Amino acid sequence: MFDQLNELPVVSLNMKQAEMRDVGVHLLRLDQINQRVSGNKWFKLKYNLEKAKVQGGKAVLSFGGAYSNHIHALAWAGQVLGIKTIGIIRGESDYASNPTLTDAARWGMELHFVTRAEYKQRKDADFLQGLRDRFGDPFIVPEGGSNALAVKGTAEIVNQSLIQKYGIDNIVLACGTGGTLAGVAASQPSVNIVGIPVLKGAKFLKDDISMLLESAGYSDVNNWVLDYNGHFGGYAKTSPELLAFISMMDDDYDLPLDQIYTGKMMLRLIELIEEGFFTEGSQILALHTGGLQGLRSL
Numbered sequence: 001m002f003d004q005l006n007e008l009p010v011v012s013l014n015m016k017q018a019e020m021r022d023v024g025v026h027l028l029r030l031d032q033i034n035q036r037v038s039g040n041k042w043f044k045l046k047y048n049l050e051k052a053k054v055q056g057g058k059a060v061l062s063f064g065g066a067y068s069n070h071i072h073a074l075a076w077a078g079q080v081l082g083i084k085t086i087g088i089i090r091g092e093s094d095y096a097s098n099p100t101l102t103d104a105a106r107w108g109m110e111l112h113f114v115t116r117a118e119y120k121q122r123k124d125a126d127f128l129q130g131l132r133d134r135f136g137d138p139f140i141v142p143e144g145g146s147n148a149l150a151v152k153g154t155a156e157i158v159n160q161s162l163i164q165k166y167g168i169d170n171i172v173l174a175c176g177t178g179g180t181l182a183g184v185a186a187s188q189p190s191v192n193i194v195g196i197p198v199l200k201g202a203k204f205l206k207d208d209i210s211m212l213l214e215s216a217g218y219s220d221v222n223n224w225v226l227d228y229n230g231h232f233g234g235y236a237k238t239s240p241e242l243l244a245f246i247s248m249m250d251d252d253y254d255l256p257l258d259q260i261y262t263g264k265m266m267l268r269l270i271e272l273i274e275e276g277f278f279t280e281g282s283q284i285l286a287l288h289t290g291g292l293q294g295l296r297s298l
């Protein structure tokens, strides 16, 4: 399944803000990988699922919110590869009827709903051991899929020929857990990477990303920065400005963006261009990391 990647399209956007500052903006459409597993989650799961398969086809267990792109991608990949999947979902079982979890259940994922307090323990050793005992020693993938194997996968998102073809010197992407940024930064050491956290108060991410890089054998990678001004109110919060921007991008550029990640990244990118963050002549590759499945719930 992981070999059957469509060639990922790149679109160059003619935006007046970019022209005024003489920078180029190119968008890598990871949302078009595949109709079902869209975006960066595909790359994050790739080596995790291969490992689960090698370990005798163990079930794969992971965590997510009720609209999680990660849970959605994992459920589908599990079905295609014939691997059993278990989703530990934050919130009440009423959510089971939303489009994200309806798909996940249809693709064979076993859903277990936990309280917010239980969900908070998702990294605790005792809690994880309890899950191992209860579900027959599954292969556990952390929330959002971010671990060393995810970094190995996300290092394959951007390749050298793409960088050369467009003369890319900056890559901009939205960050949740930072696993995608870690892989992209590691794979492109001569490019400047700008991550836009979509969570408010995400200063912890800097250490998280350093630790992820270290765990994947890239402790000397430091070609990346985080810009903390692109959360627009916090995770999953929206504003009239953001919504208007997303609908403008759809109308004017035929570009679908989601409200949680890619809409915020693009809006903040344009602000950064206007603020003169990028030097004249810069060629910027923005990553459309997907996430459009979550829009169906709105």
Ligand SMILES: *Cc1c(COP(=O)(O)O)cnc(C)c1O
Pocket (backbone or CB within 6 Å): 039, 040, 041, 069, 070, 144, 146, 174, 175, 176, 177, 178, 179, 180, 181, 258, 261, 262, 289, 290, 291, 292
């Ligand atoms: C999960 C996700 C991200 C964030 O990826 P991280 O590796 O957790 O930083 C960005 N965009 C979309 C659409 C996502 O689903």
